[in-house]
Amino acid sequence: MSDITLEIKLYGAFRKFGDSVNLRVVSGSNMDQVKEALSKELGELVHDSALANDNTILPKSYVFEQSATLSILPPVCGG
Amino acid sequence: MSSSIHTEILTAPLDIQTACDFVMDDAHGAIDTFIGVxxxxxxxxxxxxxxxxxxxxxxxATFAAICEEAQERWAGTKYYVAHYKGELPIGGISVIIAVSSAHRADSFESCRYVIEELKKRSPIWKKEHYxxxxxxxxxxxxxxxxS
Structure with a gap:
């Protein structure tokens, strides 16, 4: 399997790490595998956060096949 | 999005008159507003x-989905939802929700629904300054x- 690159845009409490990080994972990785890799860069808050593309939050069953630009959404508190 | 729902993220000051103007309707006798400060x-x-x-x-997209859910529960209601992005001082307005309906009960209930769902579901984060x-x-x- 080949590697893919996920550009992960950062919000809220993750802003201290910059505007985005790049993550290289194996194509076909699942959500748990991507979050585990991401937590090594951004910390345990990743596990309480959701990954999203520009249109929707990705489901737990999502499989990462291709390089993409995504967002990591920490717990929200608008209003 | 339907013509009875307007949502936006603004970096300019939020304006309550703009919100009320959007939901104003000759068939509606009630406008309920929520202003977060x-x-x-x-x-x-x-x-x-x-x-x-x-x-x-x-x-x-989340604001619009919440408003559409509310319209299913309270038929005929109209919605304006705007949230601020950036830094605000004490007293600054962070969110405005306006809902109109034929009668007041629907406006009260649906406005409460929208702000409660917005706080739980919208990808927005607050940084307090001390x-x-x-x-x-x-x-x-x-x-x-x-997810």
Whole structure:
């Protein structure tokens, strides 16, 4: 399997790490595998956060096949 | 989005008249509004201001989805939802929701529904600013459970 690159845009409490990080994972990785890799860069808050593309939050069953630009959404508190 | 729902993220000051103008309808006898304002304290701490971070595309889509849900429960209602992005001082307006309906009960109930769902589901984050230059991102509702 080949590697893919996920550009992960950062919000809220993750802003201290910059505007985005790049993550290289194996194509076909699942959500748990991507979050585990991401937590090594951004910390345990990743596990309480959701990954999203520009249109929707990705489901737990999502499989990462291709390089993409995504967002990591920490717990929200608008209003 | 339907012509009876308007949602937006703004970096300019939010305006209550704009909200009311959008939901005004000759067939509606009630407009209910919610205005979120930055207060000067939180859990015993003095607060000097707030910064709002927003995933704009997802936030607007979430606002629209919430309003559409509300329209299914309270038929014929109209909605304006705007949230601020950036830094606000004490007294700054962070969110405005306006809902109109034929009769007041629907406006009251649906406006409450929209703000409660917005706080739980919208990708928005608050950073409180304290005296002596300290600041902190606030905890919130995890969206991971919803995925």
């Amino acid at each position: 930055v207060r000067n304290h939180h859990e015993g701490n003095q607060v000097q201001g707030m910064t709002y971070d927003v995933h704009e595309g997802l936030a607007e 005296p002596e230059g300290k600041s902190e991102w606030l905890p919130g509702h995890s969206l991971a459970e919803a």
